[in-house]
Amino acid sequence: MDFYKYQGTGNDFVLVDDRAGTFPASDQAFIERLCHRRFGIGADGLILLQNDPEYDFRMVYFNADGAEGSMCGNGGRCIVRFAHDLGVFEGETRFMAVDGEHTALVNEGEISLKMSNVSGIEQRNGLTFLNTGSPHVVQFVDDLESLDVVAEGRKIRYSAPFQPGGTNVNFAQVVDENTLFVRTYERGVEDETYSCGTGVTAVALVAHQQLNTPTPVSIRTIGGNLRVSFTALADGRFEAIHLIGPAQRVFTGTLPR
Numbered sequence: 001m002d003f004y005k006y007q008g009t010g011n012d013f014v015l016v017d018d019r020a021g022t023f024p025a026s027d028q029a030f031i032e033r034l035c036h037r038r039f040g041i042g043a044d045g046l047i048l049l050q051n052d053p054e055y056d057f058r059m060v061y062f063n064a065d066g067a068e069g070s071m072c073g074n075g076g077r078c079i080v081r082f083a084h085d086l087g088v089f090e091g092e093t094r095f096m097a098v099d100g101e102h103t104a105l106v107n108e109g110e111i112s113l114k115m116s117n118v119s120g121i122e123q124r125n126g127l128t129f130l131n132t133g134s135p136h137v138v139q140f141v142d143d144l145e146s147l148d149v150v151a152e153g154r155k156i157r158y159s160a161p162f163q164p165g166g167t168n169v170n171f172a173q174v175v176d177e178n179t180l181f182v183r184t185y186e187r188g189v190e191d192e193t194y195s196c197g198t199g200v201t202a203v204a205l206v207a208h209q210q211l212n213t214p215t216p217v218s219i220r221t222i223g224g225n226l227r228v229s230f231t232a233l234a235d236g237r238f239e240a241i242h243l244i245g246p247a248q249r250v251f252t253g254t255l256p257r
């Protein structure tokens with residue numbers, strides 16, 4: 001079985017065309033091994049492209065620990081590029097993921113992915129929390145370059161208000177009136193990743209609500225630049241959220257089974 005390696009702003013994934021439905025999706029140890037950077041291909045997650053009777057395709061996402069995860073925004077952009085590369089659609093697509101329906105556009109080097117609506121931003125034990133398809137804490141800091149993201153992120157990831165599932169943790173620094181620099185500790189990878197799409201989306205919405213940052217918000221991550229556009233409703237909800245940025249095939253190979 002062939003695999004394809006893709007990356008979106010440095011968030012990297014193993015992609016498999018599983019339209020035949022033969023990939024061993026319940027073998028968590030196998031998926032973890034494939035994602036391992038020493039014993040396997042190396043990736044932040046693995047994504048299956050499966051058939052869906054009502055959509056162009058179905059996205060099934062696993063974190064690097066081999067367990068099925070919640071929505072992955074950069075992975076969503078990567079699977080859209082993959083489906084486009086496979087000839088599954090041209091121009092615009094509609095697909096199903098763990099958090100429901102998504103639409104996306106391929107525009108030259110960029111993928112614009114419509115994210116799930118957000119029901120609101122809450123405070124939990126003094127921490128700003130929201131669900132953008134995956135759970136995210138957002139914290140603003142002054143010196144993000146020198147922050148120990150893994151140590152600080154881990155404290156919050158396993159803390160009581162977010163049990164039992166835990167949360168992803170984003171640290172953000174204001175760069176200018178439209179731009180933030182974001183670093184993310186990702187659950188399921190249990191490390192800092194170069195970029196996290198649902199995390200970047202979360203930061204953009206919180207920045208709009210708390211700092212008046214206008215849409216579209218520009219986000220700088222270690223792995224590259226993203227934009228998030230949205231409509232903010234008066235009651236605190238957000239709609240028409242789009243995550244926009246590049247996604248690329250890096251290499252192709254053959255799985256050991």
Ligand SMILES: N[C@H](CCC[C@H](N)C(=O)O)C(=O)O
Nearest residue numbers: 069070072073074196197198
């Ligand atoms: N990297 C992903 C997030 C994966 C979510 C995962 N870490 C979880 O919460 O299960 C993204 O681009 O949105």
